[in-house]
Amino acid sequence: MxxxxxxxxxxxxxxxxxxxxxxxxxxxxxxxxxxxxxxxPVYRNGERAFNARHWGMVINTRAFDNAEIFAAVISACHKYHNVPDIASKQEVKWIWKAGYHETFTDQLDNYPAKSVVERHYPLLCNHCVNPACVRVCPTQATFRRSDGIVAMDYHRCIGCRYCMAGCPFGARSFNFRDPRPFVADVNSAFPTRMRGVVEKCTFCSELLAVGEMPLCVKASNGTIAFGDLSDPNSKVRKLLAENFTLRRKPTLGTEPSVYYII
Amino acid sequence: MIEKVLKGPISFYAWLAVLGGVISLGAMVYLLQLFLGLRITDLSRDVSWGFYIAQFTYLVGVAASAVMLVLPAYFHHYKQFKKMIILGEFMAIAAVVMCMLFIVVDMGQPQRVLNVILHPTPNSIMFWDMTVLTGYLLLNVVIGWVTLEAERHQVDPPKWIKFFIYLSVFWAFSIHTVTAFLYAGIPGRHYWLTAIMAARFLASAFCSGPAILLLLAFLLKRITGFEPGKDAVRTLSKIIAYAMGINVFFYALEVFTAFYSQIPGHMHPMVALFSGHDGHSLWVNAWMWTAAVLALVSLLLMALPSTRDNEQLLPFTLAILVLATWIDKGLGMLIGGFTPNTFEQITVYSPSIAELTIGLGIYAIGALILSLLWKIALDVKREAGTF
Structure with missing residues (x-):
């Protein structure tokens, strides 16, 4: 034995x-x-790809404020990205319309200019330079790319929603249910998501990769500029040099890459 | 020792059956949540964490509180606690298991939980929380089992276990500190962005955890006749009194900073928790006031020696203390963090029936683990003559 x-x-x-x-x-x-x-296999940028060191956005809110432009921009983004249309507090949204005080919660001015306070503002992910969502994510399912875009891997996300608590801008949505029945016309060029993962605006990284501008920029009638913030000669930097702009909650130190011309 | 659970009175198995029933109910609702998604909760885009994460937070405190027995017993050689220590360690095991379950049921994709280990991310506090909780579970399993085994053979525990016992003291502080860091390091959530969060968590844990332990020990005495020892009860009551005093003091510090500085962001969550928003009261307001009153009453009753040592009154005092700390940490903490939301608006959250049922199921799992472990511990003590 x-x-x-x-x-x-x-x-x-x-x-x-x-x-x-x-x-x-x-x-x-x-x-x-x-x-x-x-x-x-090696990762290489496509030949037609738009490249930048720090993608950023400047929104001319003076010209942006009418219902048609909001509808055009939101539907361009949401339709292409298969964002489900769920009408409840468990909604999913990538870009949306908000009032002045919701947008700039730190601007507690008693007597704000009427035109400014009555205006509406498009809200989206700020693609922060120092993003809290990336810092807290336990699986690196959300990460900051070398071009400044804060991206998501829907297949790695465990749905813990720490990023939603971490984001001071309410830019993130969670799929509380299977989103597919709420997508009217599925665009097969972009993946749909499943229940239980977080999603948000991608700055259209998938379109930049093939040499196209973000959809909101294209639908905005020239009121949204998009470009390389690190390039002093870029259109966005010229706009910032010439106009008074605000960023949302700048004192928190997340360094948003989305600027609003007031 | 595990065979001890196989021999017991009918009432013990009836109790286990009841727990089994509650667990099955919770499990069925959880299956529903697994298939339908977290839509069956009342969580939302604006209030993205709720009842589950709040229970997790509270129970980390309960787990950490075992240290209030271990520290005096091993650092100060306070012998009177030696008899009860195993109860605390086994309660910590049940509490940590419940913590882990509450995390898992909160996840949208629980089958991907191993991603936390496959893609370790040291900059995420969640990663560290998983690490310290798992470590604390292992520590308590090893320490509890080895010391009980020694007690059974009526010998001194092996020397090497001392190292792990001392380690567990520091580890206990770390689990609740790291849990506080989950919240306290987030920009833009005013109610959480406070350096005193970890200290508050520890103070609240060190009063509520031992209070729960004492309540359960009293119950145990009724059922089995196990006498934790008069001195031990009195000393632990004193510890609870001090910890509750510090807990209330720390909350007062938060109130002072918010309302003396008059910084709106600091005041808003507390105003929302206690008096609602824009003239509309929230359901949580009544709970928060209840917590405040119960906290002060229990503190007073625990602080005065005559009421603290009153054996008839003590269970009542402990019960309202536990309720007060639970409302503060198991309801107010999370709701306050998300109210007002990032747009300075109010989104109301109140736990859904599904959330409560799943939560009840997890508490029943905790009770099941605790019942089995305590049964083993008491039977061993009976045989060894240390009952």
Whole structure:
């Protein structure tokens, strides 16, 4: 009994060593080395891609404020990105319309200019330079790309919603239910999401990759400018130099990349 | 030792059956949530955490509170606690398991939970919380089991366990500190953005946890005749009194900073919690006032030696203390963090029936674990003559 167990262990150990050793034999490693380097997958930007070091957005709220433009921008974004139309407090939204005090909660001016306080403002993810959502995410399902875009991996997200607590701008939505029945016309060019994950505006990173501007920019009739904030000659930087702008909650130090011309 | 759960009075198994029933009910509702999503909760885009995360937070405190027995017993050689220590350690195990379950039921994609380990992210406090909670669970399992085994054989526990016991003292502080950091490091949630959060959490844990332990010990005495020891009860009551005093004091500090500085962001959550918003009261207002009154009454009754040592009154005092701390941490903490929301608007949240049922199921799982572990501990004590 004892003897046979010992023999069994011996044989098992030897065969394990044999298996492990064969993996390390020169023949198998030589095979890997001869594989052409080009075949290994590498991430490269497409030839048509728009590139920047820090994507940012400047919204001319003076010109933006009418119902048609809001409807055009919101539906362009939501239709393309398969954002479900759920009418409850468990709604999902990427870009939406809000009043002055909801938008700029720190502007507690008693006698604000009438035109400013009566205006509506488009809200979306600020793609912060120092994003709290990225800092708190336990799985790196949300992350900041080298071009400044704060992106989401819907397949890695565990739905803990820490990012929603972390985001001071209420930019994130959670799929409390399966969103697909609430998408009227599914756009097969962009993935739908499943229940239990968080989503938000992507700055249309998927379109920038093929050389197209974000949908809200295209639908905005020139009232939203989009460009490289790190480039002093970019259109966005020129607009910032010429106009008075506000960012939402700048004192929190998240450094939003979305500017509002007031 | 595990065989001890196989031999017991009918009433014990009837109790387990009742718990099993409650657990099944919770499990069925959880299955529903798994298939339908978190839509069956009252959580929303603006109030994205609620009852589940609040219970998790409260129970981390209960788990950490075992240290209030371990520390005096091992650092100050306070022998009177030695008899009860195993109850505290086993309660910590039940509490940590409940914490973990409350996290899992809050997740939108629980089947992906291992992503936290597959993609470890040290900058996320959630990662550290998972680490310290798992560590604390293991520590208590090992310490509880090894010391009980030694008690059973009527020998001193092995020397190496001392290291883990000392480690568990610091570890207990760490679990609740890290849990507080989940909240206290978030920009833009005024009610949570306070340096005193971890200290408040610990103070509230060190009064409510031992209070729950004492209440359960009194119940145990009625059922089994196990005598925790008069001195032990009196000392633990004193510890509860001090911790509750510090807890109330810390909350007063928050109130002072908010209302003396008059900074609107600091005042808004407290105003919302206690008196509503724009003239509309919220359902939580009555709860918060109840908590405030019960906290002060229980503090007074715990502070005065005559009422604290009154054995008839003590269970009542402890019960209202537990209720007060539970409302503060298990309701107000989370609602206050999300009210007003990031747009300075009010979105009302009140836990749905589904949330409460699932929560009840998890509490029943905790009670089941506690019943089994305490049964083992008491039977071992009976045999060893340390009952």
């Amino acid at each position: 004892k003897n046979s167990r010992r023999r069994f262990l011996k044989i098992a150990g030897l065969s394990f060593l044999g298996l492990a050793g064969s993996r390390m034999l020169p023949s198998s490693s030589a095979e890997a080395a001869t594989a052409p380097a080009e075949e290994r």
